Amino acid sequence: xxxxxxxxxxxxxxxxxxxxxxxxxxxxxxxxxxxxxxxxxxxxxxxxxxxxxxxxxxxxxxxxxxxxxxxxxxxxxxxxxxxxxxxxxxxxxxxxxxxxxxxxxxxxxxxxxxxxxxxxxxxxxxxxxxxxxxxxxxxxxxxxxxxxxxxxxxxxxxxxxxxxxxxxxxxxxxxxxxxxxxxxxxxxxxxxxxxxxxxxxxxxxxxxxxxxxxxxxxxxxxxxxxxxxxxxxxxxxxxxxxxxxxxxxxxxxxxxxxxxxxxxxxxxxxxxxxxxxxxxxxxxxxxxxxxx
Amino acid sequence: xxxxxxxxxxxxxxxxxxxxxxxxxxxxxxxxxxxxxxxxxxxxxxxxxxxxxxxxxxxxxxxxxxxxxxxxxxxxxxxxxxxxxxxxxxxxxxxxxxxxxxxxxxxxxxxxxxxxxxxxxxxxxxxxxxxxxxxxxxxxxxxxxxxxxxxxxxxxxxxxxxxxxxxxxxxxxxxxxxxxxxxxxxxxxxxxxxxxxxxxxxxxxxxxxxxxxxxxxxxxxxxxxxxxxxxxxxxxxxxxxxxxxxxxxxxxxxxxxxxxxxxxxxxxxxxxxxxxxxxxxxxxxxxxxxxxxxxxxxx
Numbered sequence: 001x002x003x004x005x006x007x008x009x010x011x012x013x014x015x016x017x018x019x020x021x022x023x024x025x026x027x028x029x030x031x032x033x034x035x036x037x038x039x040x041x042x043x044x045x046x047x048x049x050x051x052x053x054x055x056x057x058x059x060x061x062x063x064x065x066x067x068x069x070x071x072x073x074x075x076x077x078x079x080x081x082x083x084x085x086x087x088x089x090x091x092x093x094x095x096x097x098x099x100x101x102x103x104x105x106x107x108x109x110x111x112x113x114x115x116x117x118x119x120x121x122x123x124x125x126x127x128x129x130x131x132x133x134x135x136x137x138x139x140x141x142x143x144x145x146x147x148x149x150x151x152x153x154x155x156x157x158x159x160x161x162x163x164x165x166x167x168x169x170x171x172x173x174x175x176x177x178x179x180x181x182x183x184x185x186x187x188x189x190x191x192x193x194x195x196x197x198x199x200x201x202x203x204x205x206x207x208x209x210x211x212x213x214x215x216x217x218x219x220x221x222x223x224x225x226x227x228x229x230x231x232x233x234x235x236x237x238x239x240x241x242x243x244x245x246x247x248x249x250x251x252x253x254x255x256x257x258x259x260x261x262x263x264x265x266x267x268x269x270x271x272x273x274x275x276x277x278x279x280x281x282x283x284x285x286x287x288x289x290x291x292x
Numbered sequence: 293x294x295x296x297x298x299x300x301x302x303x304x305x306x307x308x309x310x311x312x313x314x315x316x317x318x319x320x321x322x323x324x325x326x327x328x329x330x331x332x333x334x335x336x337x338x339x340x341x342x343x344x345x346x347x348x349x350x351x352x353x354x355x356x357x358x359x360x361x362x363x364x365x366x367x368x369x370x371x372x373x374x375x376x377x378x379x380x381x382x383x384x385x386x387x388x389x390x391x392x393x394x395x396x397x398x399x400x401x402x403x404x405x406x407x408x409x410x411x412x413x414x415x416x417x418x419x420x421x422x423x424x425x426x427x428x429x430x431x432x433x434x435x436x437x438x439x440x441x442x443x444x445x446x447x448x449x450x451x452x453x454x455x456x457x458x459x460x461x462x463x464x465x466x467x468x469x470x471x472x473x474x475x476x477x478x479x480x481x482x483x484x485x486x487x488x489x490x491x492x493x494x495x496x497x498x499x500x501x502x503x504x505x506x507x508x509x510x511x512x513x514x515x516x517x518x519x520x521x522x523x524x525x526x527x528x529x530x531x532x533x534x535x536x537x538x539x540x541x542x543x544x545x546x547x548x549x550x551x552x553x554x555x556x557x558x559x560x561x562x563x564x565x566x567x568x569x570x571x572x573x574x575x576x577x578x579x580x581x582x583x584x585x586x587x588x589x590x591x
Contacts, residue, residue, distance in 0.1 A: 143408075151367050152405035156419040156472070157395040159387065 047161075047239045051169055054162040060170070068167040072133050073175040077182065083128045084183030087120050088112060088190030096199050105195075106205035110213035112191035117184050117214060122222045123270055125183035126229035129176055130262035134237040137168055138258030141241025142251040150242065160242075169234040176230030177223045184222060217284075221277045228273060232265045316379060318343040318476065318508050319364055324373035326359050332532050333359050335541050337373070339527060346502055346509040348523035348548070352562065355531040356541075357512040358402070361478050364510065365397050366390055377476075395423055398469030398507075402480045404461040406453035406468070412439075413449035416468045423472070438467040442497055459490035466497060470505075477501065479511040483518055495521050516563060519548050526551045528559055 091112045099105045141164060144150050153160045188210075195201040237258040244254040317340035324337040333356040341347050349357045362368040363375055366382045375382045377393055385393065406415045416435045420426055426434070436446055442463040453461055462482060469477060479498065483491040495518050502509050511522055519526055528544040528551065535541060544551055544559045551563055561569065 147403060147408075148401045148405040149407055151362070152399070152401055152407070154367055155365055155394060155397065155399040156422065156468075157391040158419075158422050159391070 043243070044235065044239050047165075047242070048235050050161050051165050051235065051238075054159065054166050055170065058162065060162065060167045064163060064167040065170065068171040069175065071136075072129075072168070072171040073179065076129055076132055076175075076179055079128060079132060080125050080179045080183045081186045083124055084116075084121060084186030085190035087124055087183070088116060088187035088192070089194040091115060091120070091187075092191045092194040092199065096195070105199070105201050107209050107213075108195050108199075108201055109192065109206040109210035112195070113188055113210045113214045114218060116187040116191065117219050117222045119222075119270070119274075121184040121187055122180045122226040122229060123266060125180045126176060126226060126233065126266050127263060129179065129230075130233050130237075130266065131259050133172070134233045134258045134262045135255040137234075137237040138240040138244070139251055139255040141238055142244030142254040145242060145244045146246055146251060165234075165238040165242075168238055169231070172230040172234030173227060174230075176233065177226040180223060180226035180229075184219070217281060221274075221281075224277065225270060225273045228269050229266050232269060233262045236262045236265060317341055318378055319510075320374075320376040321360070321364065322374045322376065324360070324363060324375065325371045326356065326363060326368060327371040334363070334529075335532055337529075337541060339542070339545065341508060341510065343508055344506060345525060346498075346511065346523045348511045348513055348519050348526045349529065350513060350519060350526060350562070351529035351543075352531055353514075355529045357529055358480055360529070361399075361480055361510060361512050365394060365399060365478060395419065395472055396475045398472065398474035398477045400462070400465050400469045400477065400479045400482055402484060404453070404465035406461060406464060408453055411450050411452055412456070412464050415453070415464060416471050418468065419472050434471060435467075438470050439464075441470060441501070442467045443493065459486050459493070462486065462490075462494060463497070466494075466501075470501065473505070475507060477507050477509045479509065479513075481512055481514065483513065483515045488517075491515060491517060498522050516565075519551065519563075523548055528562065530558060 092108060095108055095111055096105060099108050099111070141150070144164070150160045150164070153163055192206065196203050196206055240254045240258040240261070244250050319341040321337055321339050324334055325332070326334040337360060349360060351357050359368055363370055364377070366375070366385075370383065378396075380389075380393060382390065382393070406412075407418065410418065413432075413435050416438055417431045420431055420434060435449065439446060439449070444460065444463055444467070448456065448460065448464075453464070456464065466482070477498075482494050482498065486494065498509060498511065498518075499522060501507060509522075511518065513519065513522075524547070526544065526546065526548050527542055529541055530543045532541060543556055544554055546554075551559065554560055554563070557569075561567075
């Protein structure tokens with residue numbers, strides 16, 4: 001029991017152990033953070049499993065699919081086309097000077113198109129869509145959570161994951177690769193337009209080098225990656241919306257987190273899928289790997 | 293047995309196929325405990341609701357009334373304890389089976405929870421389109437009937453929920469809950485935020501629905517007028533934060549007349565709306581907190 005006599009000893013003891021207490025607090029905070037992260041990851045994994053189970057057990061109705069496809073696909077077309085076109089043109093602007101110094105400006109098409117279809121097209125289109133679609137979906141579902149509309153769905157015997165998540169997820173995995181192809185195409189057109197029309201690069205050689213350098217597997221790599229990016233955007237955005245905190249602030253936070261988490265996931269997936277697909281490439285075409 | 297046969301049997305007071313015997317309570321909550329993170333909301337709640345009864349659940353904000361209501365329909369998973377509906381333990385049901393049980397309920401949400409993107413007609417028709425293959429004409433007829441039952445005209449069917457007043461939204465919420473001809477109606481604060489006239493309209497609608505459709509109703513409310521007029525039985529919950537570890541959370545379970553005579557101070561203060569003791573307690577807490585901060589600053 002603490003008394004007036006032993007209090008100073010207690011203070012001394014506390015002073016002596018202060019660094020340990022601080023370290024213990026720091027460790028406890030870190031532990032809490034790790035637990036929160038693992039819980040969120042586990043929850044996302046379960047959410048993904050439930051979504052896949054509903055996707056394969058019963059397809060969503062047409063009246064839920066069409067608005068999702070319209071919102072995610074049709075309304076994203078202008079912004080994706082614009083992004084693709086400008087990436088192509090900017091690549092031409094940035095690469096031209098270096099290539100010209102070496103007298104290789106006719107190879108510009110090869111570099112621009114390769115960078116576009118393998119990396120920049122899928123990643124930048126997905127980033128743009130994570131901002132446009134991911135945030136919007138998280139905010140919409142978050143508002144539905146806050147205003148008890150998701151509970152209302154469940155109370156009427158409709159599974160909210162089947163009704164709200166599956167159509168959005170399906171639209172993301174079908175349309176984000178399609179939009180990536182659109183971004184690639186517009187980027188190729190934009191790069192070619194800038195190089196041939198404004199930088200005066202020879203038309204014939206520009207396309208011949210592009211055709212020789214970029215093959216179908218490169219195009220496949222970009223589209224394959226975008227399939228995963230689409231799935232990640234759909235799942236993360238819906239999961240954030242479903243787990244939205246109360247109030248306007250909660251909805252705002254859900255929208256921001258949906259974008260940030262999607263963006264980080266896109267970058268991580270890009271790295272790991274890039275390594276995986278390169279390994280596959282080297283396995284399928286070992287001669288090409290040796291030349292490189 | 294068709295849906296209409298179910299309705300007729302219920303209206304005649306006969307048990308329908310798949311329903312347990314009339315002696316068995318329709319809803320039974322057994323030792324329910326609900327906890328969110330570290331916060332305990334409900335502790336050892338046990339109550340049973342016989343078929344046809346209208347039960348009011350009252351209590352201070354944050355005492356777990358809505359959580360109890362949501363646990364009854366399976367929207368909140370209990371930390372421990374069981375909720376039985378018509379003899380079925382909700383926690384043991386598959387998703388499909390739970391869905392089948394849920395469509396026997398109608399839930400009127402506090403803020404109506406109408407789908408913003410749908411019109412009034414689409415909101416009311418929503419559960420019908422999800423679970424039945426009615427033609428458009430049949431659905432239009434049901435929507436018109438339900439709107440009529442809650443005293444709304446067909447003029448508003450094309451309006452979006454944002455274009456309606458609070459009272460109209462609540463009535464559309466009730467019309468949607470009635471669309472499936474439920475056996476149980478759950479009302480979450482149906483009169484909150486309404487003027488006295490609209491409050492009485494909603495109270496009368498609850499009574500009329502009970503009398504005409506012979507439904508079992510659970511009404512979560514703070515409104516004393518609703519308690520006087522609507523229920524057969526009242527249960528009062530108390531916030532766990534204000535209770536000792538061995539005190540029961542249900543402070544009162546009895547008739548609406550008896551609650552106004554109840555000698556428990558916490559119950560009588562609530563029904564009379566007397567806040568004097570609570571204010572003094574809040575003041576004392578505030579003083580204690582300022583004293584503590586002053587001591588910390590001095591140290």
